[in-house]
Amino acid sequence: MDFTHLTAHELHDLLVRKETSAVEIVKAYSKRIDQVEEDIKAFTLLTRDRALEKAELVDLKLSQGEEIGPLAGIPMGLKDNMCTKGIPTTCSSEILKSFVPPYDATVTEKLAKAGTPLLGKLNMDEFAMGSSTENSAFFKTRNPWDLERVPGGSSGGAVAAVSAGEAVFALGSDTGGSIRQPAAFCGVVGLKPTYGRVSRYGLVAYASSLDQIGPVTKDVTDCALVLNAISGHDALDSTSAPVEVPDFTKYLQNDVKGMRIGVPKEYFGQGIDTKVAALIQQAIAKFTELGAVVEECSLPHTEYAMPAYYLIAPAECSSNLARYDGVRYGHRAEQAADVLSMFKQSRAEGFGSEVKRRIMLGTYALSAGYYDAYYLKALKVRTLIMRDFDKAFEKYDVLLSPTTPTPAFKFGEKGDNPLTMYLSDVCTVPINLAGIPAISIPCGLADGLPVGVQLMGKAFDEGKLLQVAYTFEQNTEHSQQRPALGVR
């Protein structure tokens, strides 16, 4: 039996029926990694020995007749911006290449307690800045559906690993679309939870008012299971929300009858591929057929989300990344004569060009004389964008749009103009500004490449998103599609 196509809940059923063992599952994934990783290059580091030890503990529990949780023995990977005690955490950056965290991120700890073996750390755009994983300081990750194309980003490694069957699930992080955009490009399910739903303690910060950790999974049921495992208030993250966490699996109901779905017309503007638009129309038709009430609606400030994001995110990044000074951790330039030169040279050597660009932009937007014109203006526009969503959710249960304007693009295709790359996040960025949850699920193939439909919900209403996504999945075949990957 090929375990590497199976979901967490399918593997869990096999485990409790004693039809396999956790060690066998880890070995199967390890073998799959040997077969495809040379082509995909999803992992920055493999931790297979630790994964096996963890699996042995789960098997011991099973042999003693103990009950195991739904994710026990289910091998996964973590984007390499989540701290893992004693295991390097690099953010795919030269500056953190030798950083070994002395503590675990809260999500790392939660998944460890859930009994999930960690297969390794996953490649990303450096410091999560990018939309193709081409900004990794180490290597490019390839899209399992077409090795000449990007997996998307910045959680490209996380998504490619799940898509290629190298991990059952993964955790990514999403600041402007970094879970949903690659999930769409690689044909898997990706959820950005509500801001504050999942603790950011131990997530290396990029833009603190936008960053959120979320699941990358093969189906919607797994998404609910992983969300259950990682959600909840955390005293170690003052921005985590003190709200109750429901059992998200309760929302896995095949029913959208009477559900009101709004389709914001601004998300179908210029730049949207006609084949993507056609697949989104098919998804809309499917929801109508299933009894939902689907209507066009408007989020009038949508066009301002991108320029606001590209001031707010770099501003926060310039502040957050000020900590990389070569003193306490990270790369230090060797020949510096004085402290100021040491700071400047360490950062010059340690950061890649996109990170430097955003630090520069953010420093400028926050500097004396420009703060009001750029940063403060962007924060006011953010309010208007949030109000658009508030108003829409007075009328609709969820909103629906394409996740990305096009399917996965080729390596190097976006060229030297950073704006061209930024625009691949045009449908995902507004959601982070508003802090609301959104999920991307597969909705078909355009010329053999996956396309994702995005569902957006009210703050802390991930349940409804999961219900709508689950219903779509149960009534279509899209989520069962897997890339026909050559095996070495």
Place this chain on the structure above:
Amino acid sequence: MKISKEEVEHVALLARLELTEAEKDTYTEQLNTILEYAELLNKLDTTGVPPTAHPLPIKNVFRKDEVKPSLDREEVLANASDAEDGFFKVPKIV
């Protein structure tokens, strides 16, 4: 031009980034492109609109001032390029 090469040099100093001449030219051009794009925001009248710095209405989250276990000093210093006698070490300042 929104930002000159001299301003780029000043911002680089504020950001503690040593840039090559080529980088200065590239960033001058690219920052101008992005800032031109940001001009779009000025089409909107935001008079009377409050700024949103953060999506959650959480303010001043305090905890009790209690002694709790902290990170092990040796483990923390192990990540530093240079350390001595339990301290981080940097090049001479004065």
